[in-house]
Amino acid sequence: MTFSPQLEAKFADLITHYPEGRQKGALIPMLLYAQDEVGAVTPEVIAEVASRLNVKPVEVEEVIGYYTMLWRHKRGKHHIQVCTNLSCMLAGGEELYAQVSKKLGIGHRETTPDGQFSLEETECLGACSWAPAVLVNYDFHMKMTPEKLDRLIESLGSKQ
Amino acid sequence: MLYNEPSPHETRILTRRLVYPQAEPIGYEQYAAQQGYEALRKALAMTPDAIIDEVKKSSLRGRGGAGFPAGMKWSFVDRKSPKPKYIVVNADEGEPGTCKDRIILENEPHRLIEGCVIAARAIGAERGWIYIRGEYRRMIETMDRAIAEAYQQGILGANVLGSGTRFDLYTHTGAGSYECGEESALLESLEGKRGNPRLKPPFPATSGAFQCPTIVNNVETFSAVPDIIMNGGDWYAALGAPRNGGTRLFCLSGHVNKPGVYELPMGYNLLRMINDVGGGIRGGKKLKAVVPGGSSCPILKAEECDIAMDFDTLAKAGSMLGSGGVIILDETTDMVKFLYRTMKFYAHESCGWCIPCREGTAWLKKILERLDAGVGVSKDLDMVDQLAQSMFGRTFCALGDAAAMPAMSIIRKFRAEFEERIRSAQVFIPAPETRPLVVL
């Protein structure tokens, strides 16, 4: 399996960041960056990354089960994470999560049939002082309100 | 980006170069024009021991949670060991209520790089990694750009500012795990494994990343170092409280008028923090309680909040200064729900490596879920307390303690509220077949 030239360059560099013989250090970053490009950690990604780092596929499988950002099934083009942890909960995070879930008709770690959106109720995102926080892919949206959230989802939906 | 206006009550050392709203991060040129990397030049002319002494004198204590003296940690590294030595920056920032490391990562990446290179000089490290939580991808990109600039300027690489020593620094992304903020789990994750904690000792200073001597410090800890070297340890110590040197970033969240991240001297009074810096409780309501340093710290009731915010004073009061996440709760806060949400978090994040934590957090969550749903029974309250006590101190890492402390403190300090929930709810239980146990 091949990745985009940019990702190939990134991987080539990444592998040099770990001591000689300890290239397995690159495993989790590689899986996440590959997922960003492919949409999920597919069996092909697992086999490819395992062979490049010279580790057994099971060593890859065991980390996928651990890290919440690694998904075996496809995320939506717009992956929406709504924080409902303490500071966000005090600022209406749970209601925002319910609102998105209703609007998109999907629940926790589910993807819409058209592949546009996926949703996740997430733990603390590190934006507590500007709660409630929503993360769309890697972009933060802070001090969210129900209206702002509606507008955000509509603008993402119209981007296709 | 800065997301809140500064407060006139702040003492800006760490944040002195930042100008609200700081639309772009401070690049190399601007950093260097404002004394950036001068501390590094100074450190390169000092002996490693002199650097460590200065950090010891500053009484800089770890900003990641435990408050361990940074200089002392650095002195544990055996510089004569034939193994390579490493620096690891903990930028996992996962403790609920904490959002301060991002202020540095997003806005002043060179400050962190400078702190790392000075620390590398102090312990003789040749490589370092900044382990940044996966959700902070934009900040990883900012750090990567700054690191590339630092290589171009000869600050990183084969010959650090002509000193003849090598230091390489990289970012490393996490992929979603609170436990990976715990330093030994973080090191496992850095090695490409599940983030299960290691048995200690050996501590990282003896056997850390890739089984080599390593110091792990929080972003803010490393970032405080350049000013300490520039102005001296005594100067830094005098900014704070006894044995608690300097300033730190406090993250005010919850029911205050002006939530935000503010830089204040160690030992700043909590009530003043809420009222002067935070603009008081929202909607003119009364203060009920404060979680003083992130979700794992024992809660303080309103009457306990006239207190100096430093590690020792809070420890004496039975709580912790933790990671600087100050969650402020007004009188309307439902403590049953608050504790349930806290336990839901720990149950989700427990890595499952040791049984007291895996089982303890799961059961605490289940019991609190039914208490919150109004179908708990009186004996649940003692069970919460006992479960937490049996978990406390019996796990590989401190996640078990982190879950036990809020459970014990909230259920003890707000017991009446839990009892009231049970009483009022039982009125609505219509028939024996819907008795609480079915929720199990």
Ligand SMILES: Cc1cc2nc3c(=O)[nH]c(=O)nc-3n(C[C@H](O)[C@H](O)[C@H](O)COP(=O)(O)O)c2cc1C
């Ligand atoms: C469950 C758990 C999570 C932690 N998360 C973090 C974190 O996100 N960031 C951090 O700096 N320290 C975290 N720590 C503390 C680290 O284990 C370690 O004490 C710290 O990185 C040391 O750096 P310092 O002395 O500069 O604070 C965590 C500890 C535990 C037990």
